[in-house]
Amino acid sequence: MRWKMNFRRASFGLALATVLMATAFVQAGAEPLRILIPAFKGEPVISRVISMTVYFNMIKALSGPNTAERGIWILYGEEEMQHASHKSAEAAASWPSVSADIAIWGKTTRVGKGFVVEPFITLSSISQKRRVRPDKLKAVFSTPEGRYDLSIASPVRFFDLEPFAVSADITERYGDYADGIAIYDSETATTPKAHTRDVVHFLEIRRNAARIRDSHNREGWIHLPELSRDNLTIVSFGHGMIQFLRGDWKDAIASFTDVNKFTDLPNALRIDTNLYLGISRYNLGQSGLADFRRAMALNAYDRNAARFLLLGYLLDYRRSHNSALLKSFDETMKRTRILFANDNRWFQNLQQVARELRLGGTDNQ
Secondary structure (H helix, E strand, O other): OOOOEEEEEEEEEEEEEEEEEEEEEOOOOOOOOEEEEEEEEEOHHHHHHHHHHHHHHHHHOOOOOOOOOOOOEEEEEEOOOOOOHHHHHHHHOOOOOOOEEEEEEEEEEEEOEEEEEEEEEEEEEHHHHHOOOOOOEEOOEEEEEEEEEEEOOOOOEEEOOOEEEEEHHHHHHHHOOOEEEEEEEOOOOOOOEEOOOOOOOEEEEEOOOEEEEOOOOOOEEEEEEOOOOOHHHHHHHHHHHHHHEEEEEEEHHHHHHHHHHOOOOOOHHHHHHHHHHHHHHHHHHOOOOHHHHHHHHHHHOOHHHHHHHHHHHHHHHHHHHHHHHHHHHHHHHHHHHHHHHOOOOHHHHHHHHHHHHHHOEEEEE
């Protein structure tokens, strides 16, 4: 695959920011995913190094063996957003010159001899207007009473991820990127042969390095440093979200499975992780019911998890006609009925489809 990196400017509302790099791969007819990584809030040099390292770590999401040739732009902002908030991230992502589907941002705070980084992910409203919506679990049922579209998408758009610590010598280990990106003769070389702030084509992406060619026809390698020796939520969950929104289902499952291994993961984030796992499996033609059950078990009053679980039972029954699934569906309906308003149209349609399924009066779509 070939990737392109270029330079451009963008204005985020009242705050002017430079989009230093835009990594892109666009296949004919594809709808590219657009990702914004603005400079993190905090001390300028440290924040630039952290956000640049996050940028490189997100590129690694495209190094998996199952990565499809869809499109992607990863925009890097040299200056901070106006405020460190999801609202400000939404505003920055929605600016016409950016138009990003997702913003990965954060803030850094000096603590003792090092820094604490607080990362966040914001899905912009633009992501919900995409022609292709991989985030939706599609489910259409045709019955004698009519056609029912029970498709649902997760309404969760704001994610507060696990903070992590970095040592004060991070600029010594990674450089400060003041001269641009260092180009090396090999992926293991330690002395750069040049720096670039120009258009770059990615010829090959590996876990720790990428082979590139710039507009001056110079070929070489750039290093893709790790944020930490330990696994971080920002890496695993960030990769999973990028892969999920691109429809790279197998890679998304691998990333979200890694997220689930974190023992101290916040409950809300674990629920979302299991929902994304389930949606990914259904999009591969597998069952994601077990994932939806795990999500519901974490919070019996989570209406979003209840919707996915109820729909999962009907989807699995439509394929297998296992009567035990309808029994579980009925039990879950009784437990979760309180979560839905009496005039909730989706819930009413769900009940109608369940009745038709019992009568054998639905067609697969």
